[in-house]
Amino acid sequence: MSERTSTNARPAPMRGHGRGPLATQAPAEKALNFGPSVRRLLGHLRPERAVLGCALVFALGAVLLNVIGPRILGWATDVVWNGAVVDRAAGIDFGELGMVLMLAAGCYLVAVLLGFAQGWLLNGAVQRSVRRMRGQVEDKLNRLPLSYFDKTPRGELLSRVTNDIDNVAQVLQQTLAQLVNALLMVIGVIIMMFLTSPILAVIALITVPVTLGISAVIGSRAQRRFIENWAATGALNAQVEEAYTGHQLVKVFGRQREVEAEFAQRNERLFAAGFASQFLSGLIMPATMLIGNLNYVVIAVVGGLRVAGGQMTIGEVQAFIQYSRQFTQPLSQIAAMANLLQSGVASAERVFEVLDAAEQSAEPSGALARPVRGRVVFDEVSFSYDPDSELITGLDLVAEPGQTVAIVGPTGAGKTTLVNLLMRFYDVQGGVIALDGVDLAGVPRKELRAVTGMVLQDSWLFGGTIRDNIAYGRLDATEEELLAAARAAYVDRFVHALPDGYDTVIDEEADNVSAGEKQLITIARAFLADPALLILDEATSSVDTRTEVLVQQAMARLRADRTSFVIAHRLSTIRDADVILVMEKGRIVEQGTHAELLERHGAYRRLYDAQFSAPVTDEQERAVGTS
Template sequence: MSEKRQKQQRNRRKGKPEQKVRDFKGTLKRLIGYLKPHRVSLLKVLLTAILSTFFAILSPKIIGMITTGLFQSMVMKMNTIPNARVDFDFIQAALIILGVLYLLSVAFSYIQQYIMAGVAQKTVYTIRKEVNEKLSRLPLQYFDSRTHGDLLSRAVNDLENISSTLQKSLTQFITAIVTLVGVVVMMLTISPLMTVIVFITLPLSFIITKKVAARSQNYFIGQRKALGQLNGHVEEMYSGHQVIKAFGREDQSIDRFKKINENLYQSGWKAQFISGMIKPILKFVNNIVYVLICVIGALLVTRGTIGVGGIQAFIQYIRQFSQPITQVSSIANVIQSTVASAERVFEVLDEEEEWVSGSAKTIQSAKGSVSFQGVDFGYQKDVTLISDMTVNVEQGQKVAIVGPTGAGKTTLINLLMRFYEIDNGKITIDGVNIRDVKRGELRSLFGMVLQDTWLFNGTIRDNIAYGRENATEGEVIQAAEAAHADYFIRTLPEGYDTVLNEEASNISQGQKQLITIARAIITDPAILVLDEATSSVDTRTESHIQQAMSELMEGRTSFIIAHRLSTIKDADTILVMDKGSVIEQGTHDELLVKDGFYAELYHSQFANEISEKATS
């Protein structure tokens, strides 16, 4: 095992992430780029932040003036100075002004938050839209090589993290910077000397912030990654819980969850703990500053340089001065997490998309003749699955594809529909290279019924009509009748309006298969693809469906992936595949006469069927 691999494993055991943000500055710059269309709104946010802060930072100065006035009046009374009294008119006017300032500050702060909420949501809306559109353009191979949970985490959790930061942290950051500048100006008007003392401690605060933020960065990226893994595991275990229970793998599933959860816990608490250290450390530094200011301020009061109210106002300004520094420090850690999320989202946006032809051709009134000419393909570049395949299928032919598991039967269909791109050669439909046809238009020529059914959360009517846009009620019912699904649909409480849940578990597997067949029928395609379409229905229903399929396949090119060879005896051509190559080709009778691979498969399957019947 390599040293690098060992180090990665040690990091995983310790809860450390395998990698940190690769390009922090580039990712942050790219994220900020999404804010450029909202420059005017951001200027409004900045303006309202300045006004809100301006009215807020004037308040301590006025309170200081009131304090100084009261202090001087008390001193004059204590010294029995004639006509010494408290100027209540001045205090009343000052309090009214103070109230107006607070109200204005709150009003502009509200406007700031309102505008920024719109900017944040519009920005994340744009990113979310790009991610959604990107996912529709990514090749099938991308989804096959990643867990659903990780993709969901990137598209939901990471985007939500970005949204929260833009809406809350960005306004806090702007307000903090404006407050910092305004408070410095006000402190200089009170005492330049005390302001210099405050500034001497400022570099110490920034050094602490930088050190802590840099250390917590790695743990934040690890936290986001572990969260994606956890989502993937939970989603996988939830969708396959029946299989897990059937094979008694609950303990292994729980152990796997514990390991991922432990990684999330380790990286999460370390990220939060380290970033949380900033506040108490900075608070300790600020307390030292308070002590220094109180001592020096007292000396300046005794010398008559400033008033007592000036010290009080200055201490309030120090609190306002330290607060934005602490906020910026906390925001720095939030930004670490946000940039980590942004990088994960941008990784999706930067993925290589499906190849798009420069010349877009159309297939008018498709007839369905298909030709594979010298096709080479492999899921991995250095491993070839299909080599120099040449097959010609005439219009309206019924083509069966048989062979052992892993022979390349489903791969052939994936290539035909451009779910994967071939490495060499070409595939044509009616003489047109499918690489020159837009994928959407190409796939509209096909109707598919797969062994693994897929139905979405919606009514049965919507699921059948999914095969054709703007399908009428009559067409839906006609398709259901042809698939022998109309009877069972009408026996349901809500009939065609019955809502299927996310897993469509409120109907049987066979009923799901019938609905997918109805969906293929309503498509009225030029080419049919059937992957053991009747494997989940009973024998009687299968005979009805076979009859309906025979009528549907009349005049259409059909590709049938078959496991039970008895169902494809009437096929015009049978392609026998093994290890990615077509090793035999012909009709059922012709292949039996050859007494080759197909004959061996057929006789072994036929013998098994006889044995099963004898046993029963």
């Protein structure tokens, strides 16, 4: 195991690669920063300005026709009223009535067509904007340092870049067009109400501040609940992903009850936050509808009195009542969309936190000397994951071209950290690491990693064929080069026994090949990359003895004529190393060949005796524990 494996009591086999503490996502305590977040979210629509402008024009036309409709219907009512009640002798002018009704029908039909065009344009704009947001998140993830992934649970991060972005898309899709239409409708209806009856318009507008006040009070309480809801969703996803990844260990140690109990606890927290957020935001619409109904009653009574007094026609009162309904309806729509909007902005803030995360240091403009010989120098290198706890201080090391440098030591000694610094997964905090005399701090990471190959303790294979997984080392390799790498790594020995040979598809968990076969495939991948530097991180820890022989032979071929760093716990695998470094507490306490270190009877001899002497004595156990 890597010396930086988490010691958490729960099984966590895929914590990441860093030593930093795992950050548990607790529900946010402060209220959502609603206004700035909405402005930033809408800023993602800026590239769609032209399309949004056209959609706004269509929305204006649709709203204009919709607010004119009740006035036209009021004229129709007056035609009927005047012919049936006021001037019975003349009767109803059905010709005029027909023209008025056709005009009203035409207005509503054109309004529907304009609304359809507006929705089509807005939907396209929203989907393109969300697609760009996903691309920005993907680019951001590639620029984040390894320490970010060390401190963020994988399920939590996946929840942000999938669930939260999907929620943002859904909210924008459902609310943007409706909010624009509702706001325009409110403005248009207010204008028409004042043109129809200023007194009734004032009565109708009295309810606006009351409605806004109630919505603001309820909405402010719902905001905290929505961000708690999405934080709880991320925490639950992280726990499920972790338990599923380590489901074998969960069953081996009989921890199903503990896992289920933790799931139940987090699920209950999500239920409470989800219920509270939906309940609180759901109160807005019935509250505004109640106020709207009371306003409707007052307008009907006052309007009837004005008709009786001859100050308004029956058609004008009818039109105004329709306007009062059109006025309260968009307000109710806005209230109903408040919960969606708050949920979407809460998700957007979680995405923005990823986009705002501190990136790895800017890439320098230097270059490695070509061809790369492979002389690596650590000069007074210092590094620590935690500023309050020293790990590596003043480390000096020289690896000559073509040498195999083995690194051994107790867990936590800094072996994998040394490799992480060489690969610039982390940057040194003091001193210099140089390759062929070039300071790696001045070399772009991509150029450094292009000449470096790694075979890790956890062999990583992606969903695809064995051929695809080997070709990952160098995508432009020919078929002959790929097969040569497979033969050199002994993949060719077992691949023909598989159903489809090199075209056998590796499943999601890579369960259709053994651990040793997976390791050989990763070695073939490194062969194909043909690196100048090679890093082997305990590459035989999970294979059987027979397969270990094949892996050792494959790695011996791979190390030939390359500067190699081998991290090992099995001392039998590094006996032929040119130099063996023994690390303790971030320092190199011994170095030399296998035979030289055994003769010194120091730290290496204690490790060797503890590993190969049986049984282990209490004295040896104490010696290893203190080393």
